[in-house]
Amino acid sequence: MGNKEQHTSNMERSLGLRHVFVLSTGAMVSSGLFLLPSFAAAKTGPSAVLAYLIAGVLAIPAMFSVAELSTAMPRAGGAYYFLARALGPAGGTLTGVATWLSLVMKDAFALVGMSAYLTLIVDLPGKPTAVCLIAFFTLLNIVGSKTSASVQMAMVAFLLAVMGWFLITGLPKVGGGNGELDPFFTHGGNGLVAAIGLVFVSYGGLTKVASVAEEVEDPSRNIPLGMILSLIVSTMVYTLGVLVAVALIPMDDLYGDLAPIHTAADAFMPAVGAGFVIAAALAAFASAANAGILAAARYPMAMSRDGLMSKNFLRMSRFGTPLWGIVLTGTGMAVIVIAFGAGAIAKLASAFVLLTLALVNTAVIILRSARISSYAPGFRSPLFPYLQIFGIGVSLYLIFRLGALPLILIGTSICLTLAWFHFFGKRKVTQSAGAIHHIFQRLGQAADTSIDREISAAMQSHGLRSEDDYAGLIARAAVISVPDDGDITEAATRASQVLSKTLVVDPEEVSERFLDTGSLWIQPSDTHPTATPVAFFDSAEFDHLVIVRSKNGVIIPAEWGGRNERVNALFFLAGTSDKPGRALRLAGELAAYLHTDEAAMIAEASFESEVKEALLPGLEVGQYPLLPETEMGVLIGHVLGELNLDNDLHIEAVHRMGKVLPPSPETILVADDQLTIIGPVGELPTSSEIGTILTQRSDPTELR
Numbered sequence: 001m002g003n004k005e006q007h008t009s010n011m012e013r014s015l016g017l018r019h020v021f022v023l024s025t026g027a028m029v030s031s032g033l034f035l036l037p038s039f040a041a042a043k044t045g046p047s048a049v050l051a052y053l054i055a056g057v058l059a060i061p062a063m064f065s066v067a068e069l070s071t072a073m074p075r076a077g078g079a080y081y082f083l084a085r086a087l088g089p090a091g092g093t094l095t096g097v098a099t100w101l102s103l104v105m106k107d108a109f110a111l112v113g114m115s116a117y118l119t120l121i122v123d124l125p126g127k128p129t130a131v132c133l134i135a136f137f138t139l140l141n142i143v144g145s146k147t148s149a150s151v152q153m154a155m156v157a158f159l160l161a162v163m164g165w166f167l168i169t170g171l172p173k174v175g176g177g178n179g180e181l182d183p184f185f186t187h188g189g190n191g192l193v194a195a196i197g198l199v200f201v202s203y204g205g206l207t208k209v210a211s212v213a214e215e216v217e218d219p220s221r222n223i224p225l226g227m228i229l230s231l232i233v234s235t236m237v238y239t240l241g242v243l244v245a246v247a248l249i250p251m252d253d254l255y256g257d258l259a260p261i262h263t264a265a266d267a268f269m270p271a272v273g274a275g276f277v278i279a280a281a282l283a284a285f286a287s288a289a290n291a292g293i294l295a296a297a298r299y300p301m302a303m304s305r306d307g308l309m310s311k312n313f314l315r316m317s318r319f320g321t322p323l324w325g326i327v328l329t330g331t332g333m334a335v336i337v338i339a340f341g342a343g344a345i346a347k348l349a350s351a352f353v354l355l356t357l358a359l360v361n362t363a364v365i366i367l368r369s370a371r372i373s374s375y376a377p378g379f380r381s382p383l384f385p386y387l388q389i390f391g392i393g394v395s396l397y398l399i400f401r402l403g404a405l406p407l408i409l410i411g412t413s414i415c416l417t418l419a420w421f422h423f424f425g426k427r428k429v430t431q432s433a434g435a436i437h438h439i440f441q442r443l444g445q446a447a448d449t450s451i452d453r454e455i456s457a458a459m460q461s462h463g464l465r466s467e468d469d470y471a472g473l474i475a476r477a478a479v480i481s482v483p484d485d486g487d488i489t490e491a492a493t494r495a496s497q498v499l500s501k502t503l504v505v506d507p508e509e510v511s512e513r514f515l516d517t518g519s520l521w522i523q524p525s526d527t528h529p530t531a532t533p534v535a536f537f538d539s540a541e542f543d544h545l546v547i548v549r550s551k552n553g554v555i556i557p558a559e560w561g562g563r564n565e566r567v568n569a570l571f572f573l574a575g576t577s578d579k580p581g582r583a584l585r586l587a588g589e590l591a592a593y594l595h596t597d598e599a600a601m602i603a604e605a606s607f608e609s610e611v612k613e614a615l616l617p618g619l620e621v622g623q624y625p626l627l628p629e630t631e632m633g634v635l636i637g638h639v640l641g642e643l644n645l646d647n648d649l650h651i652e653a654v655h656r657m658g659k660v661l662p663p664s665p666e667t668i669l670v671a672d673d674q675l676t677i678i679g680p681v682g683e684l685p686t687s688s689e690i691g692t693i694l695t696q697r698s699d700p701t702e703l704r
Helices: 003-009 017-028 037-058 060-072 079-087 089-118 126-143 145-173 188-203 206-211 219-248 260-268 271-296 298-305 323-339 342-369 386-401 404-428 436-441 450-461 470-476 488-503 507-517 580-593 597-604 608-614 631-635 687-695
Strands: 478-481 519-523 530-537 544-556 565-576 619-625 650-656 659-661 674-680
Touching: 017 145, 017 206, 017 219, 017 271, 037 060, 037 188, 037 219, 037 260, 037 342, 060 206, 060 219, 060 342, 060 386, 079 089, 079 298, 079 342, 089 126, 089 206, 089 271, 089 298, 089 323, 089 342, 089 404, 126 271, 126 323, 145 219, 145 260, 145 271, 188 219, 188 342, 188 386, 206 219, 206 271, 206 342, 219 260, 260 271, 271 298, 271 323, 298 323, 342 386, 342 404, 386 404, 470 544, 470 580, 470 619, 470 650, 470 674, 478 488, 478 608, 488 507, 488 544, 488 565, 488 659, 507 530, 530 580, 544 597, 565 580, 608 619, 631 687
Parallel strands: 478 544, 530 565
Antiparallel strands: 519 530, 544 565, 619 674, 650 659, 650 674
């Protein structure tokens, strides 16, 4: 896509760890706690407590899988984006629709519960009220994810505070209330299994985090940590809260009670406490509806990127949110609320949640088995593939135990979705065939190499970690030019010759590695298009970059993953094999800068420093050769640690005889070395100033 489209369809990273936690927790702790316990108790009796606990444990494989996929491909669309890249466009279309339906149904169920609790305060018609609430949260999400996430945080904080009060007051009453804990398994093992499947909808919020992964800061840390904390807290609140309810409410009264937590609170809390429970329930339902629209709206956007839906879903509102995806999601929730009752919605939502989680576990197995070099998640699920296989089996088993209605609706939605793909999406799809073709390659079939490049391109949304040295990578980079009639082979050869000296690898092998790795994405532009090939090397101690420029452009042929595009600059990035994710994050950050106006200087700049400064806004790059006859000659024979530069100045590299040395404080400087220093514009020292800094030092304990 061009610059304009990129600008309109990329999301701003504005969500931190606390947002991930509250988004997931707010999506989970709502109807599953305040409405669903009565339905679960009807199936299994007091053992509904155990059903919630077991369901939380069984959600762990999917949680790990979602965290892994989100940190490998943090893009809007969540499960759809993962499955489409694993199974191809048909599987991705099916997953996108299934996940979108699960989110819409789950939050429609939340609005049914919200209506039930509102009737405790004022007599209102349930379904019209729910539709009005949908309209409100739809507008809230149009305003912006940062705004809605902040509201979410306040609602979840209030919810957890009230539930803390409820549990501290209610747990001591367990055993002395009017509830009936015996027989614990009212309907035996079959009833317990049915209840586990039913309450699985309570943990559907796990996938919502993946849907907004493109907007999360430092997703490699914040996504898995936020999800783990959320699942632990949610499981504890569910299990203990339901325990209080079944222990204090007689079973005959609990069955069919649409406000069981309030009924329990009414039995042991003061009136103000029971009132706060109503308020917390309303906040929880509102939080779930808000999070549902926030997450589900990203699915039409992601499918539109791949040509499976209208391009209108890529358009951003003036607040930077996917307008038509939000409107479609709100409309779908309203239809579900009007068409179905609470029990049916709960079953259907759980069935689609279980289906989505099974597919997510499948995606991890396929992507890891495909051995795609650019698949480098910041978090890796433990116990692979056994945990994923277990999760798939459990999900499918529980779906069949939910009954005929969910199976019929799942089958119908699959048929309709595949028909849609065959008659509409197949003709317009722009997405690759999927990672599963890499597995087919072992059986003699051709692999789809474009998926390698597409997954690496997804890292552009990843964001840098604190230890990623983007500025140092640019400062250390070598800049070379090729003739106007040069081609990709000459550009790769020149870059490989430079890198081979540092990597101590034969130049031909370096060039072949770039071609074989397949990690490349092209940044189109009306003026200065660029391309970024990435490869990984065992011998690399840190990441290296070579920038190859051509004023008239170099053609990228199909064997290099292009479509004969002509680019003005190629950025050959050699990453370390043990940390491929870091190289891809650096390449993604680099690609983001290539959309800026300053990037136009790269092909036309007269000096190497101008090229680097175009990629380092606000910073300046200085090159300081250590020639004996110059003022810098005073540094020869000294170690880098003796240079006491200002805190804003950093030595990023020592160039020596064609090689780049890491700036270690113990490095002894020799004649003809060249120091690369970066710092704020206008603050770089002169050669004489550096010599003065060294000669005026008197305390050797001040070495950096």
